Amino acid sequence: MLSRFLALLLLFCLMPLFFIIVVGILLEDGFPFIFKQKRIGANNAEFEIWKFRSMRRDTPNVATHLLDNPDKYLLKIGKVIRKMSFDELPNLVNILRGEMVFVGPRPALYNQYDLIDLRVNSGLDKLQPGITGWAQVNGRDELSLEEKVKFEKEYVQRKSLYFDTYIIFLTFKYAVISKGVSH
Numbered sequence: 001m002l003s004r005f006l007a008l009l010l011l012f013c014l015m016p017l018f019f020i021i022v023v024g025i026l027l028e029d030g031f032p033f034i035f036k037q038k039r040i041g042a043n044n045a046e047f048e049i050w051k052f053r054s055m056r057r058d059t060p061n062v063a064t065h066l067l068d069n070p071d072k073y074l075l076k077i078g079k080v081i082r083k084m085s086f087d088e089l090p091n092l093v094n095i096l097r098g099e100m101v102f103v104g105p106r107p108a109l110y111n112q113y114d115l116i117d118l119r120v121n122s123g124l125d126k127l128q129p130g131i132t133g134w135a136q137v138n139g140r141d142e143l144s145l146e147e148k149v150k151f152e153k154e155y156v157q158r159k160s161l162y163f164d165t166y167i168i169f170l171t172f173k174y175a176v177i178s179k180g181v182s183h
Contacts, residue, residue, distance in 0.1 A: 003102055007095035014089060021052050021086060024077035029056055034090055037061065039107035040116055042128045047099040049107060050090035054078030063109055065141065085175040091131045103164040104130030105152045118149045124156070134158075137170040 011018075025033040035053040038046055055064075059073040067073060074082075081087045094100040100107065107129035108115045119125045134155035135148040143151070155163075 003095055004098070006102070007092040011092050011096075014092075017086070018089065021077070021081055021089075025053055025075065028075050028077055029053070032057075035087075038110040039129070040110060040112075040125075041099050041107055042126060044116065044120070044125050046110060047094070047097075047107075049100075050093045052081055052087045052090055054082050054087045063112065085171075088131055095131070099129075101128045101130050103132055103134075103155075103167050104128050105133050105148070105155070106130065106136060115145050115148070118145055119152070122149055122153055124149065124152050127152070127156070132167060132171040134167055137167055137174060 022033045033053055035051045035055075036048040037051070039049045041047045054075055055070075055073040055078055056075060060067065064070045078087070091100055095102065104127050105119070105124060108119070116125070133152065135143060135151035138151050139147065155167075
């Protein structure tokens, strides 16, 4: 319940930033400004994650690292919002809907079967996915799937309000310096 209240409060406070991002996306590439993608949540339930669209409308629906040349699809404003992780801000809607929390493993794409299997085998599939997590602040796109799962297991062992607060602090810190962002 606290997560939902905080998400609502943040959505309200961030409206001016949302407006700037939306206008930028619309001017560069038109509608839609929200990108919805099928992801895997707690207990392997599918849901649609909400993000600000950072890539052109004609981009194939695969993980960015699987594209031949991801930069050719990236919007100019997309580079900026990805660098600062602002593309993830609409995940707050997913928190309001009860599909995500602030801290937990990032939700796998519906077709990332290797990551889904690793999480099931480690018992991590029961966790609610988060906007940020221990794996994100320890390498994000630079980590192998096995390393991500290792950090997610460590998160479960260390989970506490203090540890979640520490991860959120590191997330903001690394967003400012763009640590672990490949595009």
